Amino acid sequence: MPPNSPRIDISPSQETIPPVEPCTLVIFGGSGDLARRRLIPALYNLLLDGLLPPTYAVIGLGRKSMTDEEFRAAVRDGVVTHSRQALAEDKWKDFAQRLFYVSGGNEDPNTYASLKSRAEDIERNLQLPGNRIFYLSIPPSSFTSVCEGLEQAGLATKPGAHTPYARIIIEKPVGRDLASAQAINRVTGRVFDESQIFRIDHYLGKETVQNLMVVRFANSIFEPIWNHKYIDHVQITVSEAEGVGTRASYYEEAGALRDMVQNHLLQLLCLVAMEPPYSLDPDVVRNAKMEVLRCLRPITDQDVEHVTVRAQYSAGTAQGAPIPGYRRENGIHPDSTVETYVALKCFVENWRWAGVPFYLRTGKALPHRASEIAVQFKDIPQILFNANAQQPQPPNVLALRIQPEEGLSLRIVSRVPGTRAQTHPVEMDFQYSDVFGRPSPEAYERLLLDVMADDASRFMRRDAVEASWTWITKILEGWHRQGLRWLPEYQAGTWGPVEADRLIQNDGRTWRTL
Numbered sequence: 001m002p003p004n005s006p007r008i009d010i011s012p013s014q015e016t017i018p019p020v021e022p023c024t025l026v027i028f029g030g031s032g033d034l035a036r037r038r039l040i041p042a043l044y045n046l047l048l049d050g051l052l053p054p055t056y057a058v059i060g061l062g063r064k065s066m067t068d069e070e071f072r073a074a075v076r077d078g079v080v081t082h083s084r085q086a087l088a089e090d091k092w093k094d095f096a097q098r099l100f101y102v103s104g105g106n107e108d109p110n111t112y113a114s115l116k117s118r119a120e121d122i123e124r125n126l127q128l129p130g131n132r133i134f135y136l137s138i139p140p141s142s143f144t145s146v147c148e149g150l151e152q153a154g155l156a157t158k159p160g161a162h163t164p165y166a167r168i169i170i171e172k173p174v175g176r177d178l179a180s181a182q183a184i185n186r187v188t189g190r191v192f193d194e195s196q197i198f199r200i201d202h203y204l205g206k207e208t209v210q211n212l213m214v215v216r217f218a219n220s221i222f223e224p225i226w227n228h229k230y231i232d233h234v235q236i237t238v239s240e241a242e243g244v245g246t247r248a249s250y251y252e253e254a255g256a257l258r259d260m261v262q263n264h265l266l267q268l269l270c271l272v273a274m275e276p277p278y279s280l281d282p283d284v285v286r287n288a289k290m291e292v293l294r295c296l297r298p299i300t301d302q303d304v305e306h307v308t309v310r311a312q313y314s315a316g317t318a319q320g321a322p323i324p325g326y327r328r329e330n331g332i333h334p335d336s337t338v339e340t341y342v343a344l345k346c347f348v349e350n351w352r353w354a355g356v357p358f359y360l361r362t363g364k365a366l367p368h369r370a371s372e373i374a375v376q377f378k379d380i381p382q383i384l385f386n387a388n389a390q391q392p393q394p395p396n397v398l399a400l401r402i403q404p405e406e407g408l409s410l411r412i413v414s415r416v417p418g419t420r421a422q423t424h425p426v427e428m429d430f431q432y433s434d435v436f437g438r439p440s441p442e443a444y445e446r447l448l449l450d451v452m453a454d455d456a457s458r459f460m461r462r463d464a465v466e467a468s469w470t471w472i473t474k475i476l477e478g479w480h481r482q483g484l485r486w487l488p489e490y491q492a493g494t495w496g497p498v499e500a501d502r503l504i505q506n507d508g509r510t511w512r513t514l
């Protein structure tokens with residue numbers, strides 16, 4: 001750790017925490033993977049950090065029949081395995097008493113009647129005011145039926161000055177193209193007011209992603225050079241080490257473009273490229289991001305072949321274990337043309353970013369899990385220390401790492417000590433865990449607290465969801481018209497297909513090694 005960056009210990013209770021009112025969180029899909037691995041552990045950590053309201057209840061909902069006790073035991077396992085902080089028996093006991101389960105299908109009107117009477121009982125017993133958050137941790141095909149079920153049961157109360165609040169959290173993906181996203185938004189938007197709807201993209205809850213605005217707008221050195229005059233290009237990478245695993249049926253309907261680019265990568269791009277918002281008001285920030293989506297140059301049928309690459313992994317090794325090629329995975333169609341890798345080049349057509357390419361790439365079965373935004377600055381003139389055209393100086397790069405460890409580094413060129421005028425690139429490195437003496441909260445902790453506090457800044461607004469689908473749907477249509485029966489392949493455990501290397505090398509650039 002550098003001597004001028006002393007370790008700073010900030011306890012959660014020292015943070016400025018927004019006030020949160022007592023509430024009931026209803027998780028549709030309470031028996032599912034996301035609830036067990038992420039949502040319940042996130043709530044438990046909020047409890048340990050003293051951030052939950054003084055009284056609260058959590059009701060899980062699913063078709064599977066379970067008692068409250070069975071539900072508590074099932075999610076306890078998830079906390080033991082996935083919680084950021086270890087399970088403490090006394091705290092768990094208190095937390096578990098506030099977990100309940102209701103079984104029923106999303107399409108069955110009786111489910112909503114049972115949910116309503118159970119919620120009212122629980123709220124009476126725990127002296128809760130009836131504020132409710134409905135978390136749709138279910139397949140997107142069920143989003144509209146749940147909204148309609150809530151509406152018919154009188155559970156979707158509109159905002160009012162003296163009524164308890166009702167809020168709804170919608171998991172990604174919101175649809176699978178523009179038309180389906182609009183259909184979901186139409187129903188959710190009829191049943192709930194936009195101010196009640198929180199469309200989650202958990203990337204927006206990650207510390208480094210939140211820090212991006214701070215880096216840009218709380219430091220005087222970056223903003224003056226954050227434009228086409230000084231920036232050569234931007235690379236955004238989200239790599240996953242595992243293959244399709246147990247999510248075959250979902251992935252066959254999605255693919256990397258829908259699963260990762262439409263939401264996570266485009267949201268990161270918006271944060272890098274947006275104009276300074278005039279305040280931190282959620283809608284002001286979201287307007288600034290929305291402008292970026294509006295400025296994205298559409299990828300036409302003619303362009304799609306030149307600026308996008310899609311591919312599938314072939315047999316290889318993922319996380320040290322052999323995996324079959326994508327088409328041979330369980331549950332995958334043997335002729336599938338679903339992409340497990342995408343790389344693309346795009347442009348934000350405004351004054352600030354004129355001519356600056358943004359290279360995006362994401363894939364499964366890559367060498368390791370990593371997410372990074374790298375802003376590469378322009379080369380210095382070829383004089384003085386850069387006079388040798390055969391050995392150009394490496395450019396400055398500001399890299400913001402989102403995972404696995406969160407932090408940022410700035411590459412600069414330095415003199416090598418000695419008598420010869422030799423230079424070498426060095427990294428100025430900052431890691432969150434080194435400086436702020438505790439691990440960052442998980443994204444879902446931050447985001448669940450945001451919903452309780454009615455802060456929508458880190459959630460996707462309806463117009464942004466539809467704008468990003470508009471852009472993505474054009475690529476999907478271009479791909480469809482290409483009619484490929486085979487996609488290029490890359491061996492599992494490598495950094496993607498040669499076609500992706502060519503995409504960037506044709507511009508005289510290279511992908512960063514992560």
Ligand SMILES: NC(=O)c1ccc[n+]([C@@H]2O[C@H](COP(=O)([O-])OP(=O)(O)OC[C@H]3O[C@@H](n4cnc5c(N)ncnc54)[C@H](OP(=O)(O)O)[C@@H]3O)[C@@H](O)[C@H]2O)c1
Pocket residue numbers: 028029030031032033034035061062063064104105106107136137138139140142171172173
């Ligand atoms: N897992 C992740 O890491 C992750 C990450 C980002 C987004 N997501 C999104 O989050 C959502 C949930 O993902 P997941 O991984 O938890 O899926 P999952 O493990 O398949 O769980 C789905 C849940 O939905 C319930 N469900 C499905 N159909 C239902 C119906 N007709 N009526 C009542 N309950 C129904 C299931 O309960 P029963 O089987 O008991 O009916 C189960 O609890 C999906 O939209 C997914 O795309 C997941």
